Amino acid sequence: MLLxxxxxxxxxxxxxxxxxxxxxxxxxxxxxxxxxFFRNKAAVVSLVLLLLITLACVFGPMLLxxxxxxxxxxxxxxxxxxxxxxxxxxxxxxxxxLVRTLxxxxxxLMVGLLATIASVAIGIAWGATAGFIGGRVDTLMMRLVDMxxxxxYLLIAILMVTLLGREFYLVVLTITVFSWMDMARxxxxxxxxxxxxxxxxxxxxxxxxxxxxxxxxxxPNLLGIVVxxxxxxVPGVILTESVLSFLGLGVQEPMTSWGxxxxxxxxxxxxxxxxxxxxxxxxxxTLYCANYIGDGMRDALxxxxx
Amino acid sequence: xxxYVFRRVLMTIPTILVVITVCYLMLHLTPGGPFDTERKVSExxxxxxxxxxxxxxxxxxxYLYYLKGLLQGDLGASFRxxxxxxxxxxxxxxxxxxxxxxxxxxxxxxxxxxxxxxAALRQNSAIDYLVMLIGxxxxxxxxxxxxxxxxxxxxxxxxxxxxxxxxxxxxxxxxLPMALLTFINVSTIGRVxxxxxxxxxxxxxxxxxxxxxxxxxxxxxxxxxxxxxxPVVSVLGPLAISSITAAVVTESVFSLPGIGxxxxxxxxxxxxxxxxxxxxxxxxxxxxxxxxVDLAYALLDPKIRY
Numbered sequence: 097m098l099l100x101x102x103x104x105x106x107x108x109x110x111x112x113x114x115x116x117x118x119x120x121x122x123x124x125x126x127x128x129x130x131x132x133f134f135r136n137k138a139a140v141v142s143l144v145l146l147l148l149i150t151l152a153c154v155f156g157p158m159l160l161x162x163x164x165x166x167x168x169x170x171x172x173x174x175x176x177x178x179x180x181x182x183x184x185x186x187x188x189x190x191x192x193x194l195v196r197t198l199x200x201x202x203x204x205l206m207v208g209l210l211a212t213i214a215s216v217a218i219g220i221a222w223g224a225t226a227g228f229i230g231g232r233v234d235t236l237m238m239r240l241v242d243m244x245x246x247x248x249y250l251l252i253a254i255l256m257v258t259l260l261g262r263e264f265y266l267v268v269l270t271i272t273v274f275s276w277m278d279m280a281r282x283x284x285x286x287x288x289x290x291x292x293x294x295x296x297x298x299x300x301x302x303x304x305x306x307x308x309x310x311x312x313x314x315x316p317n318l319l320g321i322v323v324x325x326x327x328x329x330v331p332g333v334i335l336t337e338s339v340l341s342f343l344g345l346g347v348q349e350p351m352t353s354w355g356x357x358x359x360x361x362x363x364x365x366x367x368x369x370x371x372x373x374x375x376x377x378x379x380x381x382t383l384y385c386a387n388y389i390g391d392g393m394r395d396a397l398x399x400x401x402x
Numbered sequence: 403x404x405x406y407v408f409r410r411v412l413m414t415i416p417t418i419l420v421v422i423t424v425c426y427l428m429l430h431l432t433p434g435g436p437f438d439t440e441r442k443v444s445e446x447x448x449x450x451x452x453x454x455x456x457x458x459x460x461x462x463x464x465y466l467y468y469l470k471g472l473l474q475g476d477l478g479a480s481f482r483x484x485x486x487x488x489x490x491x492x493x494x495x496x497x498x499x500x501x502x503x504x505x506x507x508x509x510x511x512x513x514x515x516x517x518x519x520x521a522a523l524r525q526n527s528a529i530d531y532l533v534m535l536i537g538x539x540x541x542x543x544x545x546x547x548x549x550x551x552x553x554x555x556x557x558x559x560x561x562x563x564x565x566x567x568x569x570x571x572x573x574x575x576x577x578l579p580m581a582l583l584t585f586i587n588v589s590t591i592g593r594v595x596x597x598x599x600x601x602x603x604x605x606x607x608x609x610x611x612x613x614x615x616x617x618x619x620x621x622x623x624x625x626x627x628x629x630x631x632x633p634v635v636s637v638l639g640p641l642a643i644s645s646i647t648a649a650v651v652t653e654s655v656f657s658l659p660g661i662g663x664x665x666x667x668x669x670x671x672x673x674x675x676x677x678x679x680x681x682x683x684x685x686x687x688x689x690x691x692x693x694x695v696d697l698a699y700a701l702l703d704p705k706i707r708y
Contacts, residue, residue, distance in 0.1 A: 239413075242413075242417075243416070243417045243420060243421075245640075246414075246417050246643075246685075246688060246689050246692050247417075247421055247685055247688065247689075248643050248646045248647065248681075248684050248685060248688045249643075249647075250646070250647040250650055251646070251650070251665060251680065251681045251684055251685070252421070252425065252681060252685075254650075254665060254666070254669045254677065254681075255425055255428065255429075255669070255677050255678065255681050256428065257669070258668075258669040258672060258674075258677055259428050259429060259674075335544055338544060338546070339544070339546065339647070339650075339651060342546045342651065342654070343650065343651070343654055343666050343669075344666070344670055345666075345669060345670070355546070358546060358547060358550070359546075361550070362546075362550040362553075362655065365550055365553070365554050365558070366554075366558050369554060372550050372551075372554070376547040376550070376551070379544065379547065380542055380543045380544070380547055383541075383542045383543075383544065384538075384542035387541055387542055
């Protein structure tokens with residue numbers, strides 16, 4: 097009795113001091129992760145840069161006075177100049193390189209986005225299925241993933257593009273086919289690990305329904321790793337698209353992408369090096385930023401990994 | 403141990419078969435025969451051509467013929483380069499690719515391990531920053547950006563080396579391509595070696611060795627070096643595969659008459675048999691390389707028991 101009174105007195109004192117909220121307020125792991133991410137300067141700077149590049153690619157061509165396939169006979173192979181807003185110069189057909197680079201960026205980023213979404217979806221479905229079902233199905237499904245890893249994917253991608261064609265969506269499809277395995281592996285591993293965790297058992301024991309377990313306890317734990325590997329997938333996918341385009345097996349003229357522009361620039365770099373340097377720099381910057389964001393995500397969402 | 407080797411060797415067969423089958427089917431399910439685009443030929447000639455390449459048979463028989471040819475080491479005839487079999491084209495191109503790729507891989511293992519070791523032992527020294535810089539550059543700048551920049555600087559501006567091309571294994575023509583491949587590989591190997599040696603150096607048995615009063619040189623060479631090399635060995639498999647990708651790009655950038663150039667030319671000429679043959683050949687090579695790496699790993703790592 098005395099003890100209880102004492103406790104109450106302590107509680108009142110705390111309340112009076114306005115400290116009541118302190119021990120009670122929950123901190124979600126997502127908030128923690130967000131704070132960790134925003135403390136990482138390299139990742140934040142990369143995120144801002146990547147956003148700027150994306151915005152420039154989406155809206156830049158609308159704001160600039162040139163069109164990506166307009167040829168200007170009076171301004172062929174022009175060096176970068178303020179005049180007439182040819183900030184990146186022009187190519188040998190007199191097309192404005194800034195607009196072409198931005199349009200190329202649209203294609204590269206678009207392919208990156210679509211192929212990432214597709215391969216993430218396939219990877220999650222594949223990995224989660226294998227992990228949940230387990231047994232023979234699991235072995236078989238994962239054996240296929242092992243196989244895909246052993247294959248020199250670029251060559252098969254070249255074969256596919258040769259056979260199927262070079263439409264935009266076929267390029268996306270080809271890249272997707274060889275980009276989902278990392279995600280499948282990771283999701284399977286995580287699903288297996290989570291399935292046997294004590295807190296899942298505990299949730300079962302106190303009578304939480306299966307959907308609630310999946311959505312409240314399994315998915316959030318899967319989500320962290322999915323977000324990490326999604327950000328890791330993006331630069332890889334953009335790189336593959338650029339390689340294909342560089343080899344002349346990506347989207348076709350007059351459409352363009354960073355890989356195509358770099359290839360064009362390589363051919364004429366002796367006389368007009370800016371045609372190589374601008375698209376090359378922009379692609380590299382994008383990949384660099386995407387890599388750093390991936391690192392930042394990993395540090396933020398997987399604190400054990402550090 | 404031997405049962406593991408046996409199982410691992412057996413696993414390569416389905417991988418190779420699946421790749422061959424999928425590629426073959428893709429090739430034959432695309433509409434249009436190999437002679438459709440040629441100028442009109444008479445019915446009799448067409449029939450003869452079809453019979454010569456077994457195109458008049460049902461698909462599964464054609465497939466068996468192709469497999470039989472493969473088993474005898476015959477990749478078929480090229481549809482575009484008249485009078486050339488795929489084997490002859492490969493025989494001309496493979497030595498070029500193997501020299502460039504093999505030598506640069508060897509060089510990069512030596513340089514990468516050396517740099518990684520020094521970086522791990524002298525953290526925050528100039529060499530450490532160099533390794534991290536190379537690692538960063540290698541992961542962000544794609545080979546088809548670095549390559550042209552190398553040409554721009556060393557061939558066009560400084561004119562020390564030829565900008566590309568090939569002449570009978572003359573060293574001048576090999577320096578830049580090998581430098582590019584070495585740079586890319588060193589960026590991976592150096593980073594992996596650095597990370598793994600740092601981890602090994604902080605483990606208990608190294609502390610014990612220090613406590614015994616062993617000099618650092620003995621600790622590193624005797625105790626730390628071998629376990630630290632394991633991740634490097636395991637990364638060699640993926641590295642060999644990505645070297646193939648890099649080789650395709652490198653040969654395009656420097657216009658070397660290697661396998662990569664052959665496959666890209668084949669793809670743009672729609673030379674189906676050539677592309678298929680090269681894909682099959684390189685897949686077999688890649689799968690065998692992976693097998694070797696896995697077996698080496700099993701042999702070297704006493705912690706793995708089978």
